[in-house]
């Protein structure tokens with residue numbers, strides 16, 4: 213059995229260091245395939261998804277050396293393209309979302325790639341059209357075999373072109389950028405995603421010899437180069453973990469300092485938590501959250517109920533909406549949570565309702581939360597974590613609730629949060645692995 217047992221209702225106290233960013237790690241690790249020279253990556257989180265991708269790179273022939281707890285060296289000098297046809301590749305490649313991003317670099321460097329339909333959270337339809345339409349524009353041909361679930365892509369020489377993405381896909385943009393850096397001539401990508409993950413990737417590629425301009429905007433221009441060289445790269449702290457810890461502190465009346473957050477990279481995230489009434493201050497590059505008995509949700513200027521909705525960067529990330537939702541259950545006031553991007557990410561509210569929260573699921577994309585203002589505590593129950601962020605939201609709910617909760621399917625949480633039970637215990641949480 214893989215579960216957490218939590219006895220909630222205790223305020224936590226202390227300092228916590230955010231792990232390196234999961235979604236950045238998946239892009240940066242894929243980029244090591246673009247060169248035969250050595251790449252050193254530090255601040256790598258020790259989490260399931262990242263470890264699976266590192267293992268997959270090793271299976272493909274990348275020389276992988278762990279030089280310290282969070283630092284690895286990679287050298288992709290001898291890639292074994294036959295590995296594409298193995299059952300192991302099908303099983304491993306299909307087990308995480310991030311594996312899709314090995315396609316762009318492989319295509320750029322070797323002219324072909326294959327990938328099984330990738331995994332990731334079951335949070336609604338997760339199409340890959342943007343990736344493959346982009347590769348096609350660069351001159352690649354792809355075949356999707358619905359029976360085997362494999363995408364096969366071929367391109368002897370990618371050619372730069374103008375690409376207007378059909379949507380600002382995060383992994384799609386990363387994949388196309390990694391293909392375009394070695395394409396012949398100039399590629400322009402409009403409607404590009406520009407999350408800090410992508411900015412970090414582009415900066416790393418430029419250090420490797422790529423010529424990318426427009427970093428941080430939705431218009432990227434890439435002058436193709438013949439080859440790329442080695443570099444060193446440090447991952448940013450995980451902004452989704454940072455947001456999760458802000459929510460945790462507010463909900464459990466805890467006094468927590470989140471260390472070294474790289475505040476300037478957090479975009480609209482801090483202000484969005486502030487709109488729920490959560491107070492915190494920046495001390496150096498740490499976020500200090502005092503213990504708060506009560507927090508009150510803001511309204512819009514005209515007095516109408518606040519909506520918190522997701523949007524491509526610099527909008528609010530969809531990966532923090534579940535956390536906003538759970539935190540709102542104990543706020544004073546009401547908020548509409550609008551998850552525009554994914555249609556199956558809000559169903560976990562049923563469990564919060566069972567715990568005593570007042571939520572109306574209006575439709576699969578929208579939930580209205582009527583905050584309890586801590587007049588009643590949530591009560592502990594047994595529940596199963598449906599996806600990574602709902603899982604952490606349930607964990608936060610359980611830590612604030614009276615009595616005992618059990619959360620099953622914690623693999624989902626551990627996909628993205630390193631040693632979460634140990635780190636929460638260090639803050640005083642009563643959490644036990646079953």
Ligand SMILES: CC(=O)N[C@H]1[C@@H](OP(=O)(O)OP(=O)(O)OC[C@H]2O[C@@H](n3ccc(=O)[nH]c3=O)[C@H](O)[C@@H]2O)O[C@H](CO)[C@@H](O)[C@@H]1O
Pocket residue numbers: 235238309310336337338339379380381382383384524529530531552553554
């Ligand atoms: C490994 C990784 O990095 N995963 C992240 C990545 O997934 P991923 O790259 O798979 O997500 P995409 O950005 O491609 O799209 C996410 C969803 O939003 C929709 N969409 C996207 C852009 C847009 O302008 N309009 C729109 O509706 C897509 O149809 C899809 O349903 O980005 C998502 C969106 O931030 C995050 O939730 C995931 O955690």
Ligand SMILES: C=C(OP(=O)(O)O)C(=O)O
Pocket residue numbers: 234235261308309310331332333531600601628
């Ligand atoms: C949805 C997420 O991850 P993935 O894209 O890997 O499923 C996430 O990190 O919130």
